[in-house]
C-alpha cells in the first residue's frame with residue numbers, strides 16, 4: 001500500500017498526486033531499471049506505472065501517443081526512416097505505422113521487461129511491434145546513437161520517462177548532439193518535454209540546449225493528458241538545419257491519416273486543428289519559454 005507521505009514525495013511534482021482507484025492489480029515486477037506495475041482502474045481502463053509514475057492508461061494514451069508522433073511526422077513532406085528512443089509500450093510505433101511513406105522504423109528501448117509486459121497486457125499498443133518495418137534494439141540509446149551513421153533519420157521521437165532514473169541522460173546536451181548528428185538535414189526531433197505548469201526550469205534548460213544544437217527551428221508544444229499530474233504534458237519540436245520545416249501548420253496530408261485504420265484502430269485525438277493548437281501557449285508559458 002503506498003503511504004500518503006511517500007506518495008506526495010515524487011521530485012517531479014512534490015506535494016501533489018493524481019490518484020486512480022485500483023480495481024485489480026494485474027502485474028507487479030522489477031527489471032534491472034525500474035519497478036513495473038499494471039492495474040485495472042475503476043474509470044481509465046488498464047494503467048502502466050513505472051517507479052510509481054503513471055506512464056499511460058487505456059483511456060487517455062491516445063492523446064500522448066498520437067501527438068508525440070504526428071506533430072513531427074506531419075511536419076515534413078514524406079518521412080521514410082524513423083527512430084524511436086524509449087516507447088517500449090509500442091504506442092508510438094502503432095501511430096508511426098499510419099504513415100504510408102515510412103519505410104523503416106528503428107526502436108531503441110532499454111527495458112525488455114516493459115516490452116514483454118505490454119505485449120501481454122496492452123495489445124492495443126504493442127500491436128505496433130508487429131509491423132514488418134519495425135526493427136527492435138534493446139539497449140542504451142546513447143550507445144545506439146553513437147553507432148548510427150550520420151544523417152540517417154528523417155525523424156527521431158524520444159518517448160522517454162522523466163529525467164530521474166534511466167532517462168536522466170536523455171535531457172543532457174551530449175545526447176541532443178548525437179540526435180542532431182543522426183538526423184538528415186531538415187530532419188526533425190520530437191521529445192517528451194514535461195509540463196509547462198510544473199517544470200519551467202527544466203524546459204528552459206532543454207530549450208537553451210536545443211537552440212544551440214538545432215539551427216533549424218525549436219518549438220514547444222503541449223497537450224492535455226488527464227492522468228499526468230497537472231493534466232498537461234509538452235513536446236519539444238526541433239528541426240536540424242536544411243530544408244525549412246514549418247511545425248505550426250501540418251504539411252504532410254493528415255487527412256489521409258485521419259481515416260487511416262492501422263492495427264484495427266482509428267485516430268482518436270490528433271487532427272490538423274489540434275496540431276496547430278498544440279503550439280499556442282498560455283501567457284505565463286509564452287513569458288517563461290519564448291525567451292529561451
Ligand SMILES: NCCCCCc1nc2ccccc2[nH]1
Nearest residue numbers: 054055159160161194195228229
Ligand atoms: N512515455 C512516457 C510519458 C511520460 C510519463 C511520465 C510523465 N508524466 C508526466 C506528467 C507531467 C509532466 C511530465 C510527465 N512525465
